[in-house]
Amino acid sequence: MSDQKIVKSNSQDVQKEMITRNYDKITSGKVKVSSTFVPGNLNELLMCFDIANNLPEINAIQNAMRKKSGEMIMEAERSGHSEDVCTYVKADIGMMAKGNIAPNGKPFPDPDLLLLSYTGCFTFLKWFELLREQYKCPTVMLHVPYAADGHVTQNMRDYIVKQLKEEVIPTLEKISGIKFDIDRLREYLRKSAIAEDDLVWMLESAKHKPSPIDCYFGGVYYMGPIFTAFRGTDECIEYYKLLREEIQERIDKGLCAQTPEGDMAEEKYRLVVEGPPNWTSFRDFWQMFYEAGAVVVASSYTKVGGVYDYDSFRHDPANPLETLADYCLGVYTNRNLPTRVDMLARNIIEYEADGLLINSIKSCNSFSAGQLVMMREVEKLTGKPGAFIETDLVDPRYFSAANVKNRLESYFQMIDQKRRAGGSAIAA
C-alpha cells in the first residue's frame, strides 16, 4: 500500500504544514518549550507566555507511524522499564535515549518546563516524574480531580483554579519572564470557541447517510490542530472552516467517507468505536474497515483532548480560569464509566450506528479497565451488538493483523445477521 498514491484533501495539506511549522518552532531553539499532555492541555495559557507546547503522546504517535517506536520501546525496556507498562511512556524514554530527534530530523531541545496536567490518566504523573529525572527541569503539576459522580463540583473547579493561580501561572511567568495578561487569555479562548463550533459541526456531520467522514481514522487527523498546539489560534479557526467547507461539499455530492485510497464506494456498516487506535499499523487497520465498507461515525478517541459535543462545552472567555478548569474536568478519560457508557450509547442511537466496537489498548488502563462491562451496558441500552478487539498504541508486538481481521469479519457478519433478523436495511 505504501507505494500507492495517498489521496489527500486541501485541509490535510494545511494541517501537515501547520504541524511541520510547529516542529520547526519547537526545535528552533528560539522559543521556550513546555512538554505537556494532550488531555487537559492548556494551550491558550501557554500561548500567553509565548511558550510552545511539545506533546509526548504526539511524538510517540509520529514515531509509531514511521515504524520507529518498536525499537524505542525495546530500548526503554533494556534500561529497566517493565514490559507491562504504558508504551507511550517507553516510546518517549526510548526516543530520548536515541537522541531525541523530532520528526523534522532536528533534535528536540530539553524542555524548559514539564507542565504535568494530571487529567484523566494516572500514568501521566509517573511519566513526568520519570522525565524530570532526565531533564531536571522545573515541573509543575495541575491535579485535575476525577469527575467520579458524572458531574463537576464547585470544589473541583475551585481547586483547579487555585492551582492555576498559585502554581501554574507563577511558574509560567518565571520561566518566560512574561507577565500574565488575562485579556490575552480571553482572546485566545474566544478563538478556541469559534473553532470548537466548527469542530462539533464536523463531528455531527457523520450523522448524514452516507457519512462524509470517518470519525476515527479520519477523525484523528481532523482533531489534530485543536488537540495539539493550535487551539486558540487564527490558523486553527481557518483550518476548521476549511474542513467544514470540504465536508459540506462531500455532503452535497453524497460522497461516502474519505480514505487514503479515495472515497469509500459504499457505506455498509456504521460503527461507533471506543478506545484509541493502533498506530504502528494504522493504515492496515483502517484498510480493514474501508475495504469492508465500514465507516466509523463516532468515536471516543476524538474526545480525549476535550469533549465538545456531549454537553456542549465551549471555552468561555468570560470566565477564563474556570473555563480551563471545566475543560480539563470534561475530557473523556476524566469521565466516569456510566457517563462514558451514556455517551457511547447516545452516539449509537443518534448516529444510527450498527453497534459498538471496542479497540482495547494493552497500554492504557485509563481507557481499558472496565471496557468489557461498558460494552455489555451499551449493548443493553441500544440493543446493538458490540465487539471487542485488543491491540496496543505504539508497540508493534501487540498488533496481530490476522486476529483483528478475523474479529472484524465475524463482527460484520454478526451485524448482517442481526439486520436480517430485524429486517432492517443496509445503512447507506
Next chain:
Amino acid sequence: MSTKTVKDIVANCQEIFEDLDFRRAREWKAAVPGRKVIGYMPVYVPREIVHAAGMLPLGILGGGADMEVIHGDAYYQSYICRIPRSTIELAITGKLDFVDGMMFPSICDVIRNLSGIWQLLFKDKYVRYFDAPQNFKDEVGGVFYANELRELKEGLEQLGGRKITDADINNSIDLYNENRRWVNRVYDFRSDYPWKAPSAEVYLLMRAGMVLPVEEHTRLMQEYLAAADAESRPVKDNCRVVLTGAFCEQPPLNLIKSLEMAGCYIVDDDFMMVNRWLQRDVPATGDPIDNLVKAFLHHSAETPAKYEDDINVKGAYLLNTIAKRGADGVIFAAPSFCDPALLDQPMLISRVEARKIPYITMQYAENSGQMQPIREQAGTFADSIKLWGAA
C-alpha cells in the same frame, strides 16, 4: 493481658484471612440492627470518618491466592492486574452482599474505573471514589481535601441516617491513633527481633485489621506482642530486607513465607499502607476534618500513588526506612501490570543504586503459584548480601 499463645492468635488471624465470606464482619453487622459496613480498597481512606459514622470499614484486598476467578475474567482483559477481577468476583458471587458501600481511593486508573463498574453494576450501593489531593499546600490541596472529607461525611450521614459530630470523629481519631501506635510497635518489634515475629505472622495480624473493628484489632496486636515476646524462637542467619511495591494487589502469603525461608527477614514493607499512612498521631481535639487534612498533607507516607513535588525528596521515604531498619537490601516486589509500582520502580532503584544498596526485583500476582523461582532468587540475594556484607 490474656495468655493466648502466638499459635492461637495467628490461627485466628489466618482464619480471618482465609474467610472470603467475611463472617466476622457479617457478625458485627448482624449484632445490632441498622449497622452498616463500608468496603475500601488500597491505598488509603480515612477510616476514622467511617468509624465515626458507626460503620465498619472493611478492607478489600482482592480474592487472594486460592480463590478461583470464574466470572472476573469476563470483566477484565488479561493485561490488567488481578485485584479488580478478583474483587469483582467477590462481589458477583455474593460475598460482598452485606457491604453497604464501597470506597475506591485515587491510587490508579484501574481502581478508579472499578468505581465506575460498581456504579454500573451495583446501583443500590453507596459508591465513593475517594480523591485525595496531589497538591500538598494547605490553602490549595488542603482546602480541596477538606471539602472532599466533608462530602464523604455527608454521604455517610445520609447512608447511616444520623449526623456525625466532631466529637464522634475525634473519638475515632483517638482509637485509630492508638491502633497505629500498636501497628508501629509490631513493626518495630519485628525489626528488632525478626526471628520472634516472622513476616507471615505480622502480615496476617495486619490483615486481621482490615476486617475487625479497630478496638479489637488493637487488642489483638497487644496480645500478639506479649505472646511473641514471651516465646523463644531460634535466631536465623538471615539478611534484613525492606520489601516495597506491594501496596495494592497483595502477594500470596506463600511468597512472604518463601522470602523468609530463603534467608530474607522482611524488616519493613508497604503491604497495608492504610495502617501506617499517617506518620504521626492526629490531634484528637479541635476540628477533626482540619486535623485529618493536615496529617494527610504533611505527615503521610510516600507511595507511588502520590506525586512527589521535589525531585530531591523522591525516594527519601524508602531510603529512610532502609536506614531506620538497618536493612541490608531491598526487594522491589510489584504486581504484574501495576503501572504505579512499575513506573515508580526505576526512580527508586536509581536512588538505591546511588547508595550501593543491594536490591532485586520481582513481579507477582495475588495467585502466583510457583514459589521455587522466588525462593531461588531470594536465596541468591541473601547469600550475596552476606558475602558482600562480610567483604
